[in-house]
Amino acid sequence: MPEIIFSGPGGRLEGRYHTQPNADAPAALILHPHPAYGGTMNNKVVHRLYYCFHRIGFAVLRFNFRGIGRSQGKSDSHDDGSGELADAAAALDYLQACNPNSKQCWVAGFSYGAWIGMQLLMRRPEVKGFVAVAPPANQFDFSFLAPCPASGIIINGSDDSISAPDKILELVSKLKKQGGIEVVHKVIDATGHFFDGDGMVQLEHSVAEYIYARFAPPQS
Numbered sequence: 767m768p769e770i771i772f773s774g775p776g777g778r779l780e781g782r783y784h785t786q787p788n789a790d791a792p793a794a795l796i797l798h799p800h801p802a803y804g805g806t807m808n809n810k811v812v813h814r815l816y817y818c819f820h821r822i823g824f825a826v827l828r829f830n831f832r833g834i835g836r837s838q839g840k841s842d843s844h845d846d847g848s849g850e851l852a853d854a855a856a857a858l859d860y861l862q863a864c865n866p867n868s869k870q871c872w873v874a875g876f877s878y879g880a881w882i883g884m885q886l887l888m889r890r891p892e893v894k895g896f897v898a899v900a901p902p903a904n905q906f907d908f909s910f911l912a913p914c915p916a917s918g919i920i921i922n923g924s925d926d927s928i929s930a931p932d933k934i935l936e937l938v939s940k941l942k943k944q945g946g947i948e949v950v951h952k953v954i955d956a957t958g959h960f961f962d963g964d965g966m967v968q969l970e971h972s973v974a975e976y977i978y979a980r981f982a983p984p985q986s
Contacts, residue, residue: 774832774856776839776849781829781857782807784820785864792870792981793861794819795886796828797854797879801841806834811876811899811961811969818970822977825868827861829853847882847906854886862892870894874973877929877959881906887916895980897973900926900959903933911937913944919976920949923957923965950976 770781785791796819798812799805806812807828819826831850832839841849854873862871871890874897875883881901887893888910896918901908920941922934931953938951952972957965 797875800878
């Protein structure tokens with residue numbers, strides 16, 4: 767697995783990066799859950815998202831936020847996440863520098879990573895798609911998505927006890943009222959925050975199905 771170290775605003779950041787043979791392949795950045803609760807780039811949901819994007823044909827990068835693993839710097843995740851957002855922006859810069867001919871750039875995140883990813887989405891107009899898995903709408907403010915600048919998919923488990931399904935539904939309802947974008951919402955039944963058991967297979971299937979639909983050629 768290609769291990770990389772790249773420069774971030776608080777020091778060196780540790781990541782994993784898989785490229786594609788075609789120079790114009792789309793690119794995706796994957797963001798991990800809350801560092802204060804053991805979140806790393808090796809989280810199993812992050813790992814599945816990473817390889818799902820790569821199998822579809824994306825050049826893909828996942829990395830550890832500051833203070834996690836071999837990434838340098840002090841975590842800001844207990845505060846407003848500004849440090850992690852700056853790290854994510856640096857990671858996106860690195861990914862784009864590695865793929866200057868890429869025609870599509872996506873951001874995906876799990877839990878806290880989904881919150882950081884959606885903030886990054888607002889700041890980087892070149893990002894054309896997103897995957898937000900179990901966004902913690904009951905814990906963090908998503909009102910900055912006004913309007914949401916890109917289409918994407920939000921996925922959560924029906925039995926999630928950490929990212930409250932009712933608050934995620936409220937978020938989706940607000941986003942769906944905005945013109946010019948399409949937000950797909952997928953609820954996976956009988957699974958919790960970490961998509962244990964068959965939930966992980968269903969999560970990967972839902973992500974792949976959505977991405978393929980976005981890249982499918984128009985019907986004649």
